[in-house]
Amino acid sequence: MHSISRKSNTIGQWIKGHLILFLSIVIPFFVGGYVWGQSVEDDFRSHPTIDAAEVRWSVVEAYAGGAIVFGSVGALIYYIATALIKRD
DSSP: OHHHHHHHHHHHHHHHHHHHHIIIIIHHHHHHHHHHHHHHHHHHHTOTTSOHHHHHHHHHHHHHHHHHHHHHHHHHHHHHHHHHHHHO
């Protein structure tokens, strides 16, 4: 009976760790990239005289930049959250 309790505790910790990972890194990575990319794309749509190739490259850079920035902040949150959980 004792081994079942340990196994369920391990599964619970695994779920908790992956939930924190998902909420703090994965979601900000995609949401940040999308929001930042959309804002740049909207800015370029208001200036139709700019070269289309330049617009595409800038939008790609904005999506990647948003993903990197928000994903990095999420990684920091994940690191702090896991350190606090392990401390308990």
